[in-house]
Amino acid sequence: MICLYNTLTKTKELINPIKPNLVTIYICGVTTYDLCHLGHGRTFVAFDIIIRHIRHCGYKVRYIRNITDIDDKVIYKAVKVGVQCKFLSKSFIVEMHKDFKLVNVAQPNHEPCTTKTIRHIIDYVYMLIKKRYAYLNTNGEVIYSIKTTNSYGLLSRQAAIYLNVNKLKNFNNKRTSNDFVLWKRPKPGEPSWDSPWGIGRPGWHIECSAINHKYLASHFDIHGGGLDLIFPHHENELTQTTSCFDGSCVRIWMHTGILILNKEKMSKSLENSIKLRDVFSSYDAETIRALYITSHYRSPLSFSLKKVKEAVTSLKRLYTSLRTTRFRLNVALKETKGIKEEMVERFINAMNDDFNTPKAFSILFYMSKRINYLKHRNLILASNLASNLRSLGSRLGLLSYGSIDLMYIQETILTKAKIRIDDIEKLIKKRNLARSNKQWHLSDNIRAKLIDKSIVLEDVKDNTIWNASLNLQ
Structure with missing residues (x-):
């Protein structure tokens, strides 16, 4: 059984899908105002590997990944370069798909844009107002009221820090400083849509709640994203959905560790990011994937040229062991049956234990060592084990070269x-x-x-x- 770490409960839990044999997953996607960087790659490769393994274990997967194509950052960038927001976002969506294809990340079942789900977002905001969790401020914006819930801070464990700071002050026509915007009043020239509260555009947090409700209904299995989204984004999402449906809509919250460059988190906002395609000018997708999986998906990963070269060396060892073996020879041989069964079991156990890719990767090296030993003694036995190595490697998105x-x-x-x-x-x-x-x-x-x-x-x-x-x- 697959066991994964739940950020909400701080424990490992069995996947146990709501619908038998169907795992429903929602991952927060990219805000399309710039090219994807290595940090994006780390998150989406991690979830790509997770989804590959879930499917290999016999489950069907319904995977939704949104695109934030309207946002303060998108608007700022569009103004800066002198183009309309829709054209800016469209161009970066095309580039995002190119980057994800290069790193061998599979497409989700649905990839909705915020601007294509405005009606559903408005309906969601209306529900929160009707249930008196949200209010209309003097600027004509719809604001979620933190005072209406007692569970705020459960996901991030930050309630004591953030709810008690400046609680008596009124910021930007909010009743408390931690209230957050559901529907924003646009500035002159900004994209906007009609709503019952006047023209405006959605806040950041409401879009994901509305989109995952539209495609996955009020309860689904896994909600994921980068560690930096826990607060405030996912905390606010959890609060909204709990308010709308009288209980949490998500069984398990998953988060990937940050990518670190020069002791700082790699991000577009800090302007210290390395673009994925810049790395691809020197290294292929498997090298980058090998770099990512050397660290557990929840752990921080420090990026350096040294680590990239170590990933290169690791891949070379695996491919060297496959060289001179016969491709796709996977007949049943009693001489290799025992070791094949043992390696597959160890690999699956590692992946079932919260997707422990470093351990799973090490098993591939043990197999390559056995192949090197066998191929100079019995090429058929070596080729048989090599076919098994390729099969397990494919679950990590590796060893795809024929x-x-x-x-x-x-x-x-x-x-x-x-x-x-x-x-x-x-x-x-x-x-x-x-x-x-x-x-x-x-x-x-x-x-x-x-x-x-x-x-x-x-x-x-x-x-x-x-x-x-x-x-x-």
Whole structure:
């Protein structure tokens, strides 16, 4: 059974879906005013892996991920560059899809934009007013009243800090400083929509509550997002939905750890972000995914070039073990049955335990070690285990390159390095001769020369195998 950590209860809980065999998931998506950065990649790759594993375990998944295409940041950026908000958001939605495709993140079942769900948002705000959880201020804005609930702060555990500060002051026509906007009054020239309370646009928090209600009804299994969304966004969401439906609409809240760059959280607002596509100019999707999964999804992850290179090395080890094995050989062999069953069980147990990708990743390395041992003794046994390694790797979005893909990548690397296969073979022969004559310095120099050309050598018994390395740079 899959067990996952619930931010609300601070415990691990069984997934136990509301509807048998169907897991319903809502993930807060991107605000489309800039290109996606590595922090976005970390969150959405994490949930991509989570959803892959849930599906591999036999569940159907209904996955909703919203797009915030109207927001203060979107409006500010549109004014700054001199375009309409709808055109700005549309262009960045296209770029977001390109980035997610590059990092091999699967599309959700539905990806609604805020501007396409205005009617549902207005209906949701109306419910809160009708139940007297919200009020209309003197500016014509609809505000949620924190005083109407006793449960505010349950998710973030921050009630004592935030509810007792400046509680007697009136900020921006709010009754208390922690009241939050459901329907905003627009400034001149800003996008707006008609409502029973006059023209305006939705607040940030109400959009997600309305959208997940529209697509997943009043109760669903998992609500996720980055750790930075716990307060105030998800706290306010929880408060709204509890008010509307007399109880929490979400069974389990999940949050991914932040990505850290130079000891600070990576974010667009701090202007310290590294764009996903900038990294893809040097490294492929599997390298970035390997980087992400070396850390548990709830833990912070420090980004550095050193860690990227470590991810490259890790992938090289796995692909090296697969090299020379027969692709897609997965027949039942009693010689490998025991180890295959053991590895699959250990892998699944690791993933079932709150998606422990570092542990699952380590199991792949154990398998690669066994493959290296077997492939010089019995290629059929090695290929059989290698097929199993590919299968488990696919659950993490790794080891997707087939033999044809690797041949193409190899040719591309050789062309970029300006070296021919004949030249490589000649250098290997020269190195082998140097080794036989115990000319270790010459041998090492030849290896180093080939490494500079992205060529990695593997000495096997009396033979040397070469490989054009994936992303050695």
